[in-house]
Amino acid sequence: MPLVIQKFGGTSVADPDRIREVADHVARTVRRGNQVVVVVSAMGKETDELIRLATEVSDVRPGREMDMLITAGERKAMALLCMALHSVGVPADSFTGSQAGFITDTNHTNAKIVELRPDRLRKAIEAGRVPVIGGAQGVSTDHDVTFLGRGGSDTTAVAVCHALEGEFCELYTDVPGVFTADPRLVPKARRMAKVSFEELLEMTATGCPKPAMRSVEYARRWGVKLHVRSAFTWEPGTWVVEEDPTMEQAIVSAVTHDTSEAKVTVSGVPDRPGIAARLFRELADVDVNVDMIVQNVSDRGVTDISFTVPRNDLPLATQVCQRLAADIGATGVSSDSAIARVSIIGAGMKSNPGVAAKMFEVLAGEGINIEMISTSAIRISCVVREDEVERAVQSLHTAFELDAVA
């Protein structure tokens, strides 16, 4: 009997009605002759609520206690979903991360899985029961409860699929799949029937919200087939698969955008070896997550370094840069929050020259100025003004022939 992993995100189980709908769907899957293992996130916004509560209670929030607190959310959801499954005639048992056999490191609030011992899951499946696992949780090598971090439920599902040799792993969410662009910006955006791991990784890194990047990396490494689909329409979504070298590839598969970042520029930096290393080491030491980095050609022994950071980190990043600028004799630090990144992604790019040129032409044709550029083998990203991003995405979506045919 094929074994299928079904993971349901927070919006999929946000209230009692939704939990019953999910139970109905799991029951349908079982009745069609599958063995099913379910992974569930906390209901709706519960994780945020728990974090808010912690903030109200204390300004000191040890990771061990945050993990104990947050994992209570999935615990509720998994017990309730089991009850709903029983009421539609499907025997089911809930399992905490610890009970499911997830051994993690001791890195609280963002633990990594070190081993999965799914003995209890196997026993439940053999007894004809549906295991319902609390997502994103485990027990550390120190026997403490750990949380795998935001998006960790996707990782739980992929790891279970790998360990139990499931056929595939379905990630149910509140959107019908992965789109060629954000449908809120591009009405003609299309659901992609298929996307390669490589492309999806570039997409999640550039503003496409689902699924969690870490889980896609795990899925690629372990060869777990993912199916991103809707828990509201229950229609087929997007399959995430190994790139098939024999199939003809679209040059550009999707256009993504991201308005969550800000740009920092350090000007008049003496062009000496080791300066950039020092800057980004200091930013890393204060946990600022630097994304795009562009350094201009040196002009008369000085250069400008620009980079993007999450907007939340901008004050901290600016502070670090100002200290360093004074130290190394740079002339100034400026920052800009009103930027956006637009990216085109496509596995076919590798064998098709001229894609970058076309992208810049399309943006130029729209009168959109490009402030920064960065590329990978299958992605080109441009930083533009935030208020021009919608037009940028739409024009690129049309130019690369991604628009749905009416």
Added chain:
Amino acid sequence: MPLVIQKFGGTSVADPDRIREVADHVARTVRRGNQVVVVVSAMGKETDELIRLATEVSDVRPGREMDMLITAGERKAMALLCMALHSVGVPADSFTGSQAGFITDTNHTNAKIVELRPDRLRKAIEAGRVPVIGGAQGVSTDHDVTFLGRGGSDTTAVAVCHALEGEFCELYTDVPGVFTADPRLVPKARRMAKVSFEELLEMTATGCPKPAMRSVEYARRWGVKLHVRSAFTWEPGTWVVEEDPTMEQAIVSAVTHDTSEAKVTVSGVPDRPGIAARLFRELADVDVNVDMIVQNVSDRGVTDISFTVPRNDLPLATQVCQRLAADIGATGVSSDSAIARVSIIGAGMKSNPGVAAKMFEVLAGEGINIEMISTSAIRISCVVREDEVERAVQSLHTAFELDAVA
């Protein structure tokens, strides 16, 4: 260093402000030179909320899943309290029932402790940390999460005090202690500085709401000193101790009342051996919890049997009685919900004759009719009309010299 167990009920940790107040109190206790172990219930009405949610989700609610669900409540409270303790400089670690070493039987929703292995608690104490234990939970011999039932946090606290050989166990609640009568009915009711286990057990069985009876039984069996006190005023409350035969005992220590029961009377019962046994066996088989039982003297070969049951169980009890009455040839079954029980309790009653007579005289003097009487060595209970119970309690409280001196 003396080891003290402090247990906080739901109202004591109902919101972030309350959790911080509790943390301050634990910190004070630590700074006065005590080792402290904390047991905490779910916040406010959270347990009720979780049960309501389960009811909305499913009409099938397996005990295993209910326990998984409900124990999420204490998990939240204990993690939050730990954070609040850290913020006032007290290192603390939360422990689930399982982590604290509570091994229970597999009787879900109302599990019994079979063993306590407090190794992790001991280690935390030795490291100078305050363990904060989720109340009312454990792990079964089948490795499933179990709930000890309502009031189970008191039991957790008493068991921990026994296992770790604590000095005493403080049960913090929303009232300042145990009173000579319900202060809402009797404005002159006094807080009792001391009460014996025996008396308190009779009091909790007759309408005095706190603490949970099972925990008092455990405390008596294990010789754990209890201190019932307020988490709002933080003033000394009521000590629950072994009866001291050398001290002079009040004849009557308290007057309690209970309006949660109903009376059932089966009339014209043939006075043959085995009839009563059959009646109460059938009631027990459908889980109706019978309390007071009174059988009148046989009159011409027939007798009346009256008993009280929780009002919720009245329809079921009446049904059982009607079936049996037809079967054995009894003449009728009547029921009455508008009753109340008033009880006087006192360890001194054993050596003082005439207490019952005085109780009946006081009630007669008030024109209050007694419908049923039952007694134990240290308690006398009378069933009266519900609308007369307030007057009954007040007059007995005055007559037995329990009123506070103004």
